[in-house]
Amino acid sequence: MSLNEKQVESGDLIPSLDRSTDEVAWDLYRKAIRFGTWDPAAIDLSQDKADFESLDPDLQGYLIHFCTGFLDAEENVALKFCPWIMLGSSTEQQAFLSTQLLEEFKHTEFFMRYFKEVFGKERIPGVKNIVQQKLDDRVKKMLAALEQGPGDREAALVEGLTHYQGIIEGVQAMTGYEVFEAVYGSKGLLPGLAEGFARIKEDEGRHVGFGLRMLKLFARNPVHAKRIRAVYDDYLPYILIRYDQPVVVNGKEYPTPPEVRGRERLTKMFERRLKDIFGKPAAV
Template sequence: MKEQVNMTTADDLILGLDKSTDEVAWDLYRKAIRFGTWDPASIDLTRDKKDFAELDEDLKGYLIHFCTGFLDAEENVALKFCPWIMLGSSTEQQAFLSTQLLEEFKHTQFFMRYFQEVFGRERISGVKNVVQQKLDDRVKTMLAALELGEEEREAALVEGLTHYQGVIEGVQAMTGYEVFEAVYGSKGLLPGLAEGFARIKEDEGRHVGFGLRMLKLLARNPLHAKRIDALLNEYLPHILIRYDQPIIVDGKEYPTPPEVRGRERLTKMYQRRYRDIFGKQASV
């Protein structure tokens, strides 16, 4: 019998403003210790190998492209997340954010294992994710802010939370889970990948919920609200590229499954996150 996981959803954290940010951060730190200790190496991939071998070539090609996007994203942030921890304004906040760093490496390990054991190949190159690529400059800005005053540090953290927990995890990743379910999970395919996504989503429920909760509070400052709004609007066309690009694997182009509806799903999730922070619809 699988361990019952205590799910923390983004909605729970965004709506529950009765506790201080530090109290919430410490509660989430404790939950991460208790419930976030799943092992990527323990997920059974036996059925996935069989299912993948029996998929038609179009669905194989799309899945390799799709999972490459996840592996690239998880690995990229795992290697760059330290500034988010360092900019936390208290021990409690830094403690919770430190659990996110570990979890990003676990997510990376899961997808690396999936490529090796199920696909039997390396990830492909050329999957575009502009918002992920912009993390290089984001990290430089956040590190530079560590040497500045409290206002500059808070401003850098606001932008970092918007960029990563708000857009990358809160919109891109959450949309990806929906796409997997629509194309593969709803058909009973790839149960190991389904379990991996479920576990990752549990972790990211804590990440996204905490980040959005902080942004909702920080947006009470008009200067922060203006910058959050500007970043969300700046990044919207970039996140749509994730599902607008051609699906090319080893030089061959594959069709996008009709169930994906990527642009529609991304736009809907983007609007949801905007409402989470500002309580209103984005004017885009």
């Protein structure tokens, strides 16, 4: 297990505050070059196909639904991430943020391949994820801020970091990894998907760690702290919808496996992220 994976497992995602943000950003950029070069096309999915075909139909249906959520999310972020890079305040920060754009496309490629080679289908209609859908408005606000003064640009970046690194990756994706492990990975199933998640999780450990570090620093400003908390609070009901919705694949509804415990896991991850940023347990 690499250092980044260990940090993700332990929850110790945030790089040291002892160095400047530009130094941290450049270090993460270099790490992305060295460690983020895995190839989605190189992961062996042959056992996954066999495992999938041998699964109980209910677990097959849930897996397709579950992976649809990841494919939709990865692709949506990949297509919309450029404003985060553009709002970076230095070359070092923009360099690191640019690695996230490439990595989101790699994650998208992995899930597109999984649907084709393991499920034998392209994809199913999207899973409801309002936090993702709200990226459309977020992008418009961030692009508009590029034409405004430094204060407006910073405010837009704070909200963008909260929305993407803080919530989409920091809460929703991190919870998803736990769900996969509980339902499938702990049973030794789907080793290709397990490897893909491990690689993606390592990439997103860099993303989330940098984003939380930025938010932790921004939260020292009471105006930004209020803004960060407002985004988290406003989005909490939408976060919880992710695992409350019916599991429907090709018009058929499937039960949610009891190991999922989505609302419980999401709430705990939500509280952890607020503690990361504000340094104390958060009342939800």
